[in-house]
Amino acid sequence: MSDSADPLSPAAEPAWPHAAALIVDDEQGMRHFLSRALAPRFGRVDAVDSAEAGRDLVAAHRYDLVILDITLPGLSGLAWLRELRAQGHAGEVILITAFADLDTAIEALRAGASDFLLKPFRVAQILNAVQQGMNRSRLARENWLLRHRLAQQPRELPEFVGRSPAMRALIDALARVAPVNAPVLLRGESGTGKELAAQTLHRGSARSGAPFVRLHCTGLSAEALESELFGHAPGAFADAIPGADQARDGLFHYAQGGTLFLDEISELPLPVQASLLRVIEERQVRPAGSRQKIPVDVRLVAASERDLAAEVAAGRFRKDLYYRLQVVEIALPPLREHRGDLGLLFEHFVALLAPQLGAAPLRLDADELRYLQQYDWPGNVRELRNFVERSLILGRINVTALYPAPAASGPEPAEGHAPGAAGGPTDLQTLERRHILGVLASVQGDKGRAAQLLGISRRTLERRVAEWAAEAQ
Structure with a gap:
């Protein structure tokens, strides 16, 4: 289970710093071996000795990768994998076992396993399987982001155009603020280019290679906004949202490491404002109906056509959320x-x-x-x-x-x-x-x-x- 040329030596930086991995195996030596292999490469690695213990952890945390032994005391690995998939768990699951034949491998793949390894295996084998699985996760996320961008059909300018003092002042302000990793509130009338300003901030930041995700906050119910932003557990909104019988990841998940742009944030219902404030303060997302708390690293850019200070005075917007968002405020001039x-x-x-x-x-x-x-x-x-x-x-x-x-x-x-x-x-x-x-x-x-x-x-x-x-x- 080890390579001669120090295969467990840590990488200079974690390969997946925002991802979490869970190891489920009843052998202490295997748990220790896999933990050493994965700990330098993931932001979080947990290891337990049973599917029941793994079930408790999955209820409290989100895992991008699960390495799961088939033969376990109590609930078997295959049975728990079927349960996970039925609940909508979309993370990568690599099954491992010391006793397998072709029928077992076929059953594992049918149950939803991402890969299947036979013990004993070398470090290079498990790391190769992990790399392939995380690449699949990345591609799935990129495909979602591409569909999201196409669905938004942006009609803004690809860049700000203008030489007037008002436009020069705006462009200078965006350039100064872009590298600062702080929330930004954009204020301006409809059609002034608030989404373009948010994209400019994203492109000028250290997050430029990460996702830019947008949500227009108008026209959605409180339940739909909760689901869109934070995700939900299976059945959390079954009566309010069609097709909500399975778990769903929210936009905070897809914007991980990048920028989340909330357009017309003044339209958020007060309960959703409270949830958003909690995410900003705790830097964690809890999907609706779930005990999971998922760490998030997202820069928030909000925009409003309305005067949020006036909305606060009228009792339609939370004062504490307003001050959290208004770390930097930039006004976009109307064309007139x-x-x-x-x-x-x-x-x-x-x-x-x-x-x-x-x-x-x-x-x-x-x-x-x-x-x-x-x-x-x-x-x-x-x-x-x-x-x-x-x-x-x-x-x-x-x-x-x-x-x-x-x-x-x-x-x-x-x-x-x-x-x-x-x-x-x-x-x-x-x-x-x-x-x-x-x-x-x-x-x-x-x-x-x-x-x-x-x-x-x-x-x-x-x-x-x-x-x-x-x-x-």
Whole structure:
């Protein structure tokens, strides 16, 4: 069970510092041998002499790897493996035994074993099996992260574009904060690039090679958010979430070593806020319905369109969580505060989108740029991108489409004329209101579709309409 050239000498650094391994074998010598082999390579290694003792540990901790003897006193290794898989345990399980034949090996693989080794084995053999198993775990995690990124369909800028003082100040702030391993709170209106800022912080940190995971906190129940963030034990949310009869890992698990971005964190229900605060303070995650406490190493970046200080005052957000998140706060300027960047942004989106759409590039002339700079851009950079995309599809830049006037107010300005010319409206708030109401009318009052076309969130649209309705009373 040992190699002559000191095979148990520890590596310079653990190969899997965030992973935990469990050894289950009734022979003390085998437990000691495997513990020596794995301890330098894992963040945590536990060893017990029975499946019953292993069951208690698995209930309290998450293990990425289990090395399990088949022949044990009491519950056999195969029986416990079937139990683990039935409960949704997805970690790697390597079965070992001194007595085996082909039928036993086949039964082990059918039960869900990742590998099967016959005693006695050398250190190189067990380490090779462990390496292969951990590689499978890594690939499974990377596949999940890839599907997660594709499902999110990010539509933000790949990088911040702009030379205005406001944008230079933002870029400088992100560069200063990125290397600091502390929570960051991003504050800004919808469409200002909060997710892009979070990605910039991640790329500029020592965690850049680790996962970047995003969760949009709106539109989910408290149970669904608990499950998404922290995971759950089998059956914890069976009545609230379809298909929740098996264990599930949360986003903190998939973001291990990297960055977790919580968009619109103001929408978290108060019970979930309490759970999140506990994770930040203890640096451990406890899946819902489980006794497991899983150590986590994740940088948290949160974003909110709402003023969290006002939400705290209103009793909708926990003060202690707010101060935990607000270690560093960065405000993202709305587009109306850096209109000088409109030309650069327009050119950037044309260069980005024209090849994707197979459309001919468009160029702004001085008058068109001036008209765009008069508009208030309630959807900010996201709305500008949508405008560029529509213009490329139509093959022309129709700036007057941003200022539709009600029919009773007379004909719309002719294309190529400034919205304020010849008695047209010049009040930017009035122009914004007419544009939003015009888009809303064009989709027969469908607020979800109107918000999508405008490039703003549905909540922002509903708030603007409610404000105008109150003013009319």
